[in-house]
Amino acid sequence: MTTESQPGDRQTATIQMPAPTAWPIILAFGCTLAAAGLVTSAGISILGGVFMLAGSIGWFRQVLPHEQHEEISVAVQPVAIASARALVDRIRLSPEHRARLPVETYPVVSGIKGGIAGGIAMIGPALLYGLIAQHSIWYPVNLLGGAGVAHWQNPTTAEIAAFHWQSLFIAIVIHSFTCVLVGLLYGAMLPMLPRHPILLGGVLAPVLWTGILHSFMGIINPALADRISWSWFLVSQVAYGITAGIVVARQERVPTDQSLPFAARMGIEAPGMMHSRADAGPSRDKDKP
Numbered sequence: 001m002t003t004e005s006q007p008g009d010r011q012t013a014t015i016q017m018p019a020p021t022a023w024p025i026i027l028a029f030g031c032t033l034a035a036a037g038l039v040t041s042a043g044i045s046i047l048g049g050v051f052m053l054a055g056s057i058g059w060f061r062q063v064l065p066h067e068q069h070e071e072i073s074v075a076v077q078p079v080a081i082a083s084a085r086a087l088v089d090r091i092r093l094s095p096e097h098r099a100r101l102p103v104e105t106y107p108v109v110s111g112i113k114g115g116i117a118g119g120i121a122m123i124g125p126a127l128l129y130g131l132i133a134q135h136s137i138w139y140p141v142n143l144l145g146g147a148g149v150a151h152w153q154n155p156t157t158a159e160i161a162a163f164h165w166q167s168l169f170i171a172i173v174i175h176s177f178t179c180v181l182v183g184l185l186y187g188a189m190l191p192m193l194p195r196h197p198i199l200l201g202g203v204l205a206p207v208l209w210t211g212i213l214h215s216f217m218g219i220i221n222p223a224l225a226d227r228i229s230w231s232w233f234l235v236s237q238v239a240y241g242i243t244a245g246i247v248v249a250r251q252e253r254v255p256t257d258q259s260l261p262f263a264a265r266m267g268i269e270a271p272g273m274m275h276s277r278a279d280a281g282p283s284r285d286k287d288k289p
Contacts, residue, residue: 013076019068027055106187110251115183118244119175122236129232136161138168143227145171160227179240186241186248197249202242210234 030051037045062068130139134157142160145167189205190197214230 013074014071015074016069017072019062019070021059021062021068023055023058023062025055026051027059030055104253105191105256106248106251107254108184108187110248111184111187112180113183113251114186114244114248115180117247118183118240119179121243122179122240125232125236125239129229129236130161133229133232134161138163141171142167144174145169157227182240183244183248186244187251190245190248191253198242198245201248202245203238206234206237206241210237 030048030053033048033051034045035048037043037048126140127137130137130141133139139161142155142162142164145164186201190201193200210230210233213233217228
């Protein structure tokens with residue numbers, strides 16, 4: 001590009017642009033005729049081939065061995081970009097101004113409390129099922145913990161209904177560990193449920209995992225699946241879910257790092273995203289009422 005000085009701030013310059021040509025259109029027209037001749041007559045295709053050859057030769061001569069250009073005159077006028085503001089206004093962040101959820105969540109201890117409370121609540125329906133169905137409170141306990149007893153191989157109903165300290169110990173360990181884990185899941189899940197968290201977390205979630213267990217228990221342990229009363233199992237799971245959901249939902253929420261900008265979470269001083277430091281010069285942060 002060449003530039004010539006002129007009086008004043010304006011300057012004239014010339015730039016090189018590809019020279020205009022009609023040969024590509026002629027080549028395209030020849031391709032169209034050649035294709036149309038396939039369904040009409042051979043003469044149309046021959047005529048199209050002539051146009052294609054002429055268009056190709058003409059186009060090649062304009063780009064080989066050197067491309068043809070033409071000089072275009074342009075007016076260059078310097079533009080000065082200036083701002084009347086010397087500082088940057090701050091972006092006001094609010095809980096509604098967010099890109100990620102949740103803004104607040106429950107502390108870890110709330111999930112542990114909910115898991116323990118739910119585990120205690122589901123003991124009642126399980127023992128009630130044992131008394132009504134098998135006249136023994138140890139029947140549901142042994143169903144849960146009997147799988148870990150080494151000498152239990154296809155036990156009878158009477159053996160399952162009897163007291164076994166080994167299966168009781170194993171049942172307590174399995175029950176406690178599982179309830180706490182699910183309680184932690186509730187603590188992380190309930191803040192993300194927009195409405196009716198106790199209904200969704202206390203009823204819908206137990207129904208879903210009961211259906212999943214019912215589908216896979218026949219593959220994992222067919223003997224155990226045949227002895228489980230799934231209606232009572234669902235009742236105990238709903239009792240757990242509602243109790244754990246109520247306990248977790250009553251805990252005080254704490255803000256998460258998701259409510260802060262990414263730059264703030266990374267510890268970066270980002271103008272416009274956070275309050276200025278004391279040594280960062282004049283501040284534009286307005287005093288809050």
